[in-house]
Amino acid sequence: xxxxxQTPRYLIKTRGQQVTLSCSPISGxxxxxxxxxxxxxxxxxxxEYFSETQRNKGNFPGRFSGRQFSNSRSEMNVSTLELGDSxxxxxxxxxxxxxxxxxxxxxxxxVL
Amino acid sequence: xxxxxxxxxxxxxxxxxSAVIKCTYSDSASNYFPWYKQELGKxxxxxxDIRSNVGEKKDQRIAVTxxxxxxxxxxxxxxxxxxxxxxxxxxxxxxxQLIWGAGTKLIIKP
Numbered sequence: 001x002x003x004x005x006q007t008p009r010y011l012i013k014t015r016g017q018q019v020t021l022s023c024s025p026i027s028g029x030x031x032x033x034x035x036x037x038x039x040x041x042x043x044x045x046x047x048e049y050f051s052e053t054q055r056n057k058g059n060f061p062g063r064f065s066g067r068q069f070s071n072s073r074s075e076m077n078v079s080t081l082e083l084g085d086s087x088x089x090x091x092x093x094x095x096x097x098x099x100x101x102x103x104x105x106x107x108x109x110x111v112l
Numbered sequence: 113x114x115x116x117x118x119x120x121x122x123x124x125x126x127x128x129x130s131a132v133i134k135c136t137y138s139d140s141a142s143n144y145f146p147w148y149k150q151e152l153g154k155x156x157x158x159x160x161d162i163r164s165n166v167g168e169k170k171d172q173r174i175a176v177t178x179x180x181x182x183x184x185x186x187x188x189x190x191x192x193x194x195x196x197x198x199x200x201x202x203x204x205x206x207x208x209q210l211i212w213g214a215g216t217k218l219i220i221k222p
Contacts, residue, residue: 004155035212042118042201042212043156056209090155097208098144103155 002026004093004104012110018079021107025072025093031055032074033101034066037088046089048097049074055097078109086111114139114206118213126221131192133216135202136184144205145185147176149198150215156201160187192220 005024013019025032034046045058049068066076072093078085088108092101115138125131135145143164148156162169162176162185169176178185189196197220202213 040121040214042116042214043203043210045209045211048209056207058209092155100146100158100161101210103148103157105153105155 004091004102006089006091006104006107008107009105010108010110012112013081014112015081015083017081018077019081019109020075020077021089021091021109023074023076023091023093023104025074025091026102029093029095029102030072031094031096031099032068032072033092033094034074034076035090035092036060037090037106038086043090046076050097081111083111085109114142114204114211116202116204116211116213118202118216120216121214122217122219124219124221125192127192127194129192131187131189131196131218133187133200133202133218134184135186135204135213136182137204137211138183139204139206140180140183142204142206142211145176145178146203146205146210147174147187148201148203150201151198159200189218192218194220194222196220 031050033048035043048056063079068074088106090106092103094101118135146161150156175188199215203210
């Protein structure tokens with residue numbers, strides 16, 4: 001069974017630009033969660049989608065948004081990038097919210 | 113809201129010795145406590161978890177203990193091996209949302 005895939009793996013952007021990251025969950029998984037990981041901060045929860053609906057949202061500004069498609073693939077978008085948005089963005093999929101989360105390798109975003 | 117503190121931030125142990133990582137949480141309503149291992153260049157991977165109705169769980173060389181009264185839980189790794197070197201994260205679940213500790217870098221010295 002293929003794992004969670006995230007594209008692209010690395011991304012360099014400049015301040016003010018916008019970016020879209022993609023996540024393909026494990027086949028059959030309907031829940032997709034997104035996290036931001038920065039050194040020394042652990043993982044910060046961004047949002048969770050289930051069957052194309054956002055079920056839960058973390059404490060991030062409105063510049064961070066996401067969506068989920070009918071095939072469970074998910075995208076997250078960050079608009080008007082700031083230097084502080086530089087981080088590893090991780091996507092995790094699970095059968096549902098009370099099941100084990102399986103993580104992808106992440107997308108490393110650098111904002112210059 | 114829920115807050116999870118994890119200690120130590122770095123732990124260096126001799127190969128073959130035991131390692132213990134501790135986490136405390138603030139919200140007594142938290143009911144699920146997983147531990148994840150993250151190797152360089154990879155996403156975190158679940159290694160063991162415990163639910164609030166259980167005090168201890170073991171899986172070969174790793175074990176997790178939970179003290180609900182004190183609101184803390186710990187990861188124990190015995191007979192450490194070089195492949196145990198990684199960053200370990202604890203988390204606490206409330207309302208199906210995982211709140212994560214800041215991570216512990218475990219270094220296994222040969």
